[in-house]
Amino acid sequence: MSSEESKTKPVTQTQTAPAKKEPELPKFEKDLSDKIVTKFGADTEISFVKPNRVRINVKKEKIIDVATFIRDELHFDHAESVTGVDFPNEKEIEVVYHLGSYTDPQLNKQILSLATRVPREDTPNPGKDSTKLQSLREIFYSVEFHERECFEMLGVYFEGHPDNRRLLLPEDWADIPPMRKDFRIKGR
């Protein structure tokens, strides 16, 4: 069981205390993150715990189990957005789900970020190469259009999503997915 303590950053720079001691982690958020890590152990890792924001890194094979646990036990019920971030130096793409809750009044302020990493190839072939991830559509229905956009912008194929096709780009787009870092825009 590994959990990584991380420092919270102070919100303002006006606190210039000469002796920097470790500030206390917010208790409610630490509870939430501890519940997940105690259940799933080595597959998950706390990235940070800040007021109202918690981030958990998950291995991509376990994401369905962790998401089901978050929905059933912790009562998060919808996804606010799905973001893909490209890290070409580490040859990985990170997919971050921001989850929120409407039904539980204690969780109204919290946003839980659930992040996984998928491998990335240098010449992408969206749909047919190794950049694949299990879709969370059966668990959080609200990710349907967000995952479609992540597919067309970064090339991450979501298995289990009924409709992996482009949403915002023109129909005759023949270039690599535009949000990758290899895709340079004109003149820059």
Added chain:
Amino acid sequence: MSVKIPPGLQLEKVDERIMTLNIGPQHPGSGHMRLIVQVDGDYIVACDPDPGYVHRGEEKMAEYRNYILNIPHLERPVIHDSCNILYPYVLGVEELVGIEVPERAKYVRAIASELNRLSYTLYWLAIYGIFLGHSTMFMWPAGDRELAIDLLDKLTGARVTHSYFVPGGVRNDLPANFEDVCIRQLNYLEKRLKAYADIFYDNPILISRTKDTGVLSREDAIRLGTTGSVLRASGVDFDVRTKEPYDAYEELDVHTNVLKNGDSYDRSKIPWLDMLESCNIIKQALEKMPKSGSVRVKLKPNPKGGDDEVYKRVESGRGSLGVYIVSRSKPEPYRLKLSVGSFRNLICLPYLLKGEKLGNMPAVYWSLNYWPVEADR
């Protein structure tokens, strides 16, 4: 050329009566978006939305400009609600760089944000009227909107796309005599807003077109992840200004309007009630704000954050608007993502239009408070 039929439009029984129609980008009732619908006689059987006609690549462009240069182009998705789309971005940059905004600036931000909400919602109401064929309901809000735009013009210098919020506060202070002019115009605007009930909300034609059409139940609204007035019309009490208050909203008293039926009539009524609430909030803010003080903290050139990320959200005219910034110790953001209310509500459209009459399509579609330019970013 062979066309692959999208899964949303594949029907179990293919009938001769079913016809595929294209409600395209050039249409008096569609806005900047295309809908492919399949109709059986007069009833819609399946619908596939096709956004992306105004996709300008905001997020990619943001990676090549530093935090201050990003301000003009990030406010163009919704030009008439531009302060609200910049608000979470500015809050995020302030947290990354580590600066604290003066008290007076927080109240001025609240005033600008509520005035923008008035400007946006009045334009939305005007277009709703013209989509239904009620041209008086286009003229009245479009004319009353000029009152709110006059106030914004005095405050920021521009009618739309104000570029008024910067990391560190706002660009300039309230002009002299702004309070009296503002209160006088808001009193007149409230009287005009209450008169809309006579021509629009009590109008039997509107009631017959929008009551019980496009009903979204409470469980579906939560499950589909909707936000804003669509959510509040289905009975869920969630407003970012009360649930996760930011800046001056921690001290201001905001009352959320919630209705229960979840049909198009309720969804068209909630923004109007929210506008009356906005006038109250502006008057409160003018009373409570500190009478003197600076409104801007000067930044060092090329501000940058460390290896960090931040997610901030704010209540805009369409719902909760979130901005996710990933920074890696450079003046430009590494990744910027806008999670806008219109894109989150788009998922309702295929589900609400099934079984509706084709003539009710504009009434349901525009009541989702959908602004196509923002959803495409």
Added chain:
Amino acid sequence: MLKELELAVTPQTANAFLGKLGDILVKAIDKPLGYAINWGRLWSLWPVHIETACCSIEFGAASSPRYDVERFGIIEAFGSLRQCDLVVVQGTITRKMAPRLRLVYDQMPEPKFVIAMGACAITGGLYFDSYNVLPGIDGILPVDVYVPGCPPRPETLIQGCILLQEKIKNMKAR
């Protein structure tokens, strides 16, 4: 007297006389008729209902009671585009929208005019380096009037329409 008239009217003189009559008629009727036809066209320019991007808000504000572009005859026709004669390209044209815009322009009957409104329609504007944006619509449509601004104020748009009216007034009525 009739005899002199008979001798005077020969095919050549009749030709010359009819030619001169034609010249006088062309000068007397063609110019005023052309002026009348152009007058009818310029005071009833109907724009197609196509909103392309964010400048559509200022176009909508121009139809509002304060700026009232309807007094110049510019009413948004809510019928089909085959009854319209003006395309106001409001704002950015993306690569997805460009073929549809050309299709709309091709379906309109002659005479038709194009106003490019906003900096994005003229040269690509603020989005000049984006991957999905056309750098101006000069490549796909023949533009008559350019209205700069980001977005142009409604009064600027009305000034653009008046410039278009001046252009039509001096046009040869086809």
